[in-house]
Amino acid sequence: MDEQEMAVAPGNDAAPPDLVAFVDSSAIVAMVDANDNTHGAAVSAYAELLQQGYKLFTTNHVIAETVDLLDAGVGPDVARRWLRDHRLSIYHADEQDERRARALVISSRNPRGLSYVDAVSLVVMEKFGVADAFAVDPHFLNETA
Known part of the structure; x- marks a missing residue:
C-alpha cells in the first residue's frame, strides 16, 4: 500500500489525529473544476x-464517486x-461499514434520499x-450537522 492509500484505522499510525476532516467528493470536484460556482470558496477552505x-x-x-463526477464534468x-x-x-x-451504510440508506427519511x-x-x-467535513454539497453538510 503506498502513502496515498494508507489505511486510517484505530491502532494504525495513520489513524486520524485530533484535527481531522473528512473530504467529500463535492469539495474535490469544486476545487478541480475552475468553472464550478463554489471553486473559489473550496480552494480557500482547503x-x-x-x-x-x-x-x-x-x-x-x-474516490470512485469523484473520478466518475470529474470524468463526466471536466x-x-x-x-x-x-x-x-x-x-x-x-x-x-469494510463489510461492517457497508452493512451500516445500507441500513442508513434504507431507513433514511430524507425526501431527497441518502x-x-x-x-x-x-x-x-x-x-x-x-x-468536521470538507464539502460544498449542502445535502451532505446537512447530514453531518
Missing part, C-alpha cells in the same frame, strides 16, 4: 484546513490526472469520531 494543520481523509467510495484526462496526483489518505470501508456513498461517509465519520 488552504485554510491545511494551514490549521488538519489531516484530510476520505473513503475508497468517495473529462477523463482531468479525472485520471486527479486520481494519479491526489494526496488524500484513503480509508477502505446516497450510498454519503451513507458510507457518515458511517466512517462516526466510526472515527470525526465531526
Whole structure:
C-alpha cells in the first residue's frame, strides 16, 4: 500500500489525529473544476484546513464517486490526472461499514434520499469520531450537522 492509500484505522499510525476532516467528493470536484460556482470558496477552505494543520481523509467510495463526477464534468484526462496526483489518505470501508451504510440508506427519511456513498461517509465519520467535513454539497453538510 503506498502513502496515498494508507489505511486510517484505530491502532494504525495513520489513524486520524485530533484535527481531522473528512473530504467529500463535492469539495474535490469544486476545487478541480475552475468553472464550478463554489471553486473559489473550496480552494480557500482547503488552504485554510491545511494551514490549521488538519489531516484530510476520505473513503475508497468517495474516490470512485469523484473520478466518475470529474470524468463526466471536466473529462477523463482531468479525472485520471486527479486520481494519479491526489494526496488524500484513503480509508477502505469494510463489510461492517457497508452493512451500516445500507441500513442508513434504507431507513433514511430524507425526501431527497441518502446516497450510498454519503451513507458510507457518515458511517466512517462516526466510526472515527470525526465531526468536521470538507464539502460544498449542502445535502451532505446537512447530514453531518
